[in-house]
Amino acid sequence: MITIGTLALALLTATQAVEAQSSGCGKAPPSSGTKSMTVNGRQRQYILQLPNNYDRNKQHRVVIGYHWRDGSMNDVASGGFYGLRQLAGDSTIFVAPNGLNAGWANNGGEDITFTDQIVTMLKNDLCVNEGEFFATGWSYGGAMSHSAACSRPDVFKAVAVIAGAQLSGCSGGNSPVAYLGMHGAADNVLPISMGRQLRDKWLQTNGCTSKNAPEPSSGQQNHIKTEYSCTRAAVTWIANGGGHVPDPSGSNGVKFAPGETWSFFNAAVGGGGGNPNPQPQPTTAPTNPQPTQPTNPGNPGGNCAPRWAQCGGQGWNGPTCCESGSTCRASNQWYSQCL
Numbered sequence: 001m002i003t004i005g006t007l008a009l010a011l012l013t014a015t016q017a018v019e020a021q022s023s024g025c026g027k028a029p030p031s032s033g034t035k036s037m038t039v040n041g042r043q044r045q046y047i048l049q050l051p052n053n054y055d056r057n058k059q060h061r062v063v064i065g066y067h068w069r070d071g072s073m074n075d076v077a078s079g080g081f082y083g084l085r086q087l088a089g090d091s092t093i094f095v096a097p098n099g100l101n102a103g104w105a106n107n108g109g110e111d112i113t114f115t116d117q118i119v120t121m122l123k124n125d126l127c128v129n130e131g132e133f134f135a136t137g138w139s140y141g142g143a144m145s146h147s148a149a150c151s152r153p154d155v156f157k158a159v160a161v162i163a164g165a166q167l168s169g170c171s172g173g174n175s176p177v178a179y180l181g182m183h184g185a186a187d188n189v190l191p192i193s194m195g196r197q198l199r200d201k202w203l204q205t206n207g208c209t210s211k212n213a214p215e216p217s218s219g220q221q222n223h224i225k226t227e228y229s230c231t232r233a234a235v236t237w238i239a240n241g242g243g244h245v246p247d248p249s250g251s252n253g254v255k256f257a258p259g260e261t262w263s264f265f266n267a268a269v270g271g272g273g274g275n276p277n278p279q280p281q282p283t284t285a286p287t288n289p290q291p292t293q294p295t296n297p298g299n300p301g302g303n304c305a306p307r308w309a310q311c312g313g314q315g316w317n318g319p320t321c322c323e324s325g326s327t328c329r330a331s332n333q334w335y336s337q338c339l
Helices: 006-020 071-078 107-125 140-152 192-205 257-268
Strands: 033-039 042-049 060-066 093-099 129-137 156-163 178-184 222-227 237-239 308-310 328-332 335-338
Touching: 006 129, 033 107, 033 335, 042 071, 060 107, 060 140, 071 093, 107 129, 107 140, 129 140, 129 257, 140 156, 156 257, 178 192, 178 257, 192 237, 237 257, 308 328
Parallel strands: 060 093, 060 129, 129 156, 156 178, 178 237
Antiparallel strands: 033 042, 042 093, 222 237, 308 335, 328 335
């Protein structure tokens, strides 16, 4: 016998499913590949990657992967969108936007506007689940993912930030978004303290209880995962002993970021989505990502920042000069870098 409560729950579930369905469901889809659009009078590009067996009548998850400084949309796409595409099966539409000047300064919110237009295109032209939009990225791409969560909490259900920092701004940032932060203790480009700053911001926003978060020592081949108790949205912090890389190694040399990211996204929407049991990633690095970490950073006299490191920006208290052969250049009001 079907009870009134069971019937009501079924009707609610059906209503929520309809509400999450985008207007692009049922339409003939655009093809995968490099696309362009005009944003604030400028031509911007992005790569759209549909599942191999895209179904125009099935709601798909969306993952936007932002590239690192001096990287590109091509690097993200050829690297399997930070290793997530192989875990997604036919569940997910991936997008890799291209930043201006190979970065995400987000001056005047222009990169958020670019993201807005991509989201609108996806909803209008493709069958997507509007409750399952996610963003991820490494370094500058992590900073842009954080900025997207701050500015568009009504769009993004969760973000995963790999070795990120406050580089692309945080307009808003008062509404909860599930946040996964991953950072290396040996990061000499964006020190782990900058990753903790982002984490702590989301701990406050998401109503989390403070707790000790142990971290491996610099250079230690290990990673430690801390999950917080939160009332509004989840926060997870994974510290490892490595440096500034997009594919950090943890215990036993396993590349943990793709599996942890996918599991976190699944948990943010109550499970489902692609391979339910992602396997540990091989220890080889992605095909194209080129870490901006210098092989020999140097720091003559111990007073100036090494090449690629931060040298200025709003609230910056570190060195403002750069090692010989590099110059401190401003990306935006929050961040200047030795180049």
